[in-house]
Each structure stands twice: as C-alpha cells, then as structure tokens.
Amino acid sequence: MPARSLEPTVAAHARKTGSRTRDDKYYSKVIGRALDILAILRKQEQPLGLADIAGHVGLAKSSVFRLLHTLEVSNYVERTAEGAYGLAADLRLWGDGKRVTDLVDAAMPHMRALSREFGETITLAMQFDNRIEVVATLDSPQLIRMANTVGRILPPHASSLGKAITAHLPDDVVERLRRSYGTHRFTEYTITDEVALKQEYERVRTQGYSTDAEESVLEGCCFGAPITGPDGVVIAAISLSMPKMRLRDKAMQKQVVAAVRDAAANTAAALTRT
Template sequence: MKKSKNTVRSSEKTLRILEAIHELEGGGVTEIADHLGMSKATAHHHLSTLEDNEYIIKDGSTYRSGLRLLEMGEQSRRQTGVFDIAKGEIDSLANNTGELANLMIEEHGRGVYVYIAAGEEAVHLDTKVGTRQYLHTSALGKSILAHMPKERFEEVIDRHGLPTKTPNTVTDKDTLEGELEEIRNRGVAFDGEERAEGIRCVAAPITDNAGKLIGAVSVSGPSTRMKGDRFREEIPEMVQDTATVIGINVSYS
C-alpha cells in the first residue's frame, strides 16, 4: 500500500495502537506492544495519550476502545449521505427475504458495511457495521468495482491486490475483469462463497440519476437457501428494485 511522504511517525504509532486495541478486543500494555512489535514504554506513552483524550478507557490493566469513537463513527456514517435514505429500504429488503440485507460504500479502496439488517431467518456472520473488506471478495464489492471508472479500479487493485479469503476467491485480474463485465451486462453480482464458505450473496450497485456510483446493496444467506430461481431470479429482482429506489431517493433528497 502506497503511503504519503508527509506522514508523522508518532501519529502513525498512535493509530496503530488504536487499531491493535480494536483487533485484540482490548489488551494490556505488554500484549499490545508485542502485537505491534514495539517497546512497552513506547506503547504506554501512546496509550496514556489516547486515554487522556478519552479515545480509550482503562479497565484494570486492560485498555479498551472508548465510546467517543462511537460518536465519531455515527457522525461519519450519517455524513455518507446515503444511510438515512437507505435504512428503511434495507430493513424492508431484510424483512421480505428473511435474510441479511447489507449496505456498503467504498472508502480507501475497500468496502465498508454502513448498515446491516437481519430478517427472521438470517444467519449470524462475522460482518458488522464498520467492517471493511476487500472489494473483489463479495458480490457487494464486485458490484462496486464493476461500476467504478477504469482509473479508480486500477488504483484499488494496485493498492490492495487480490488476496485470497476462501478457495473460491477470484485472485486473477483478467478473470475478475471478465466477471465485472458480466456484472455490468446483467446489473447484479453474485458471490459464490468467495468471502465466507457456505454463504452466497446477491448485490446491485446504487447509482444516482447522473450515473454516479454511491454504493451497493445486497442480500446474503446460506448456500442451502440461496440457490435455484430464488438465488438467480427472485432475490436479484428485489435487490435491484431496492438499489433503484435508494438511488432515486438520493438523487432528489
């Protein structure tokens, strides 16, 4: 991943520590320092700074993320310009399919789950609001990649590559580009257990009236239910309808 030449190393260390706390779901000074390969003294200085500024809390000897981050994250979500408009439509999609309905936008070359709604039969997955994933590994991400300008697509692939998540993940650029062309032609993307084994997904891009890409919406469910006409016709139609309604509402908001 390319980085700016003007980064501040001390700030980078602080951010790495904040990310480590998230990845470890909390940890002590030694655990965090070992995780990042830095000295305990350095880790402690940055942890103290984060605590003093209320970004983390200290529970005994364990540091955890503070709720100030929740406030900032919620503001970021609302500033996307699509969350408030799309929420009700995503809820309806989840209710009508009984599965998980998802809203994703692209940021820094990865897909970010902005909202997730669960229908009555929805399975529990490792994705949650704020989870970031490589775009080529899911129907959501591929529907976004398929409708990016060519230059932006190249930037994303150069930055993140095509890492493997499951044996089904597409990791060859030529193969991916062929699949993206098919997605543009049919209007929906399919995920054949490429990010999580046993899970399939159908997604469609959200665009405004000017054709500007906003994000993507999808339905995810177990492969035992996501098959046949339901997977290839019924759910794709509902997903496309939802994406269209959201795009129209965004255009006239």
C-alpha cells in the same frame, strides 16, 4: 500505509480562529486538541494508530488516549478491531457535502423491506478512497445465517458488494483498491485471475447486479446491486446474503436479484431528494 504529515492541517485549523489565537485567555486547549485530532482523522484515507496521532498533535500518548476515548464515547471517532482510530461514520463526507448517515438513512427503509421479505442478512457498503467498507447491516433472524459487521473491509474481487461497486469504478481506482486489499483466494471458487476478473466486472455492468457464489465463504451466496449518487456515479451497493442451502432454485434467485436491484434503485432515488 504510512501516515502523511498533517502539520499544515493543524496549522490551518489554528488560523481559522482569526484574531482569536490559541493564546486567547478564553481558548480551551483541551477542546482545541480534540478538534486537531478530528481534523487529522478527516484527512486520512484509513484509520490511524495512537502513536501516529500523538506524533501529529505533539502530545504524550496517555493524553491523546484520554482525548480519543472521550471522542469515541461521544461518537465522534470509531476504533477498529486493530485498535486504530477513524472518524465516526456520520462525520465522514462524500459527494456534495453529504454524510455517510445520509446514505444509511436513504437505504434503511429498503433494507428493512428486504429483511422482512426474505429473512436474510442485508448489508450496505460504500467506497472510501482505497477501500470498500460496510456501513450498515441487518442480520438474519435465522439460527444459521450469513453475518456481516459495520466497519468490515470487503474484498473488491470476492464479495458481491465489492464487485458491484468496483465494476463501475475507473481503472486507476480499481487498481488502487486491488493494491490495498490484494486478490486473496478465500475458497476454490474465488476469482483471482486478472483476465477472468475483468470479465466478471464486465458481466456485473451488463446484468446490473453482482454475485458471490461461495467465493468468499463456502456454502454462502450473496447478491448485490450498485447504488448511484445524485451525480449518477456509483458510490455504494446493497446486498442480500444467505446460506446456499436456502437458495431453492433459479426462480428464487431471480426473485432475490429483482428485489435487491429495486432496493438499490429506490435508495438512489431517495438520495436525490435529500
């Protein structure tokens, strides 16, 4: 997605200094430029590359890189595997001014409980505009395991977390997610047909949980449940992932699903108290 012009954002930030303009002898230009970068990244729907950020702030890439590196080391920005930059998770906001870390803090005790009970990988994901992104994960201690990574963008059609969230979103948001990610076929079990996918989302809404039955990775299975915010709108999901060989039978699946749904419900309840 092309970066939109953010010159008004930077100008607005400058105006907020009131009568003390950037010509003020006490004004730190270095700190001001760093704040400009944070203001730019806050307005973006996805991470920006170094060249884009340098263009927005009107500085050489070498100067912007030093600022970004300092912000990254100080945990104000995060860099993706592709080298793009975005706000650190605890600076991103959702709902009524809540931070992503509020969600992680609410979910973590219940994620740990799931991890202790089953010894499998537990993951928390959240919707951000045009993507569904992993914001916390607890890896399984077992040698053979399913793994996840904070910052990973999840397919809305082929992951339990993606489906648990997408199934509850308005049609226009669902279409935006699908346009952003596509409907890539990961395995022979991936659902790519539009009609079948709509039926899958309906099934998720009806049963209150989602599954990934080797749809993103062969021999892997995953169970997810949606998390609602204080306003009752689904904002995130929690999941348990495991190798198919350790899912013993239907009784165990039922036990896992019940535990994941309880963890999601308990997280939602904790959010209403924050």
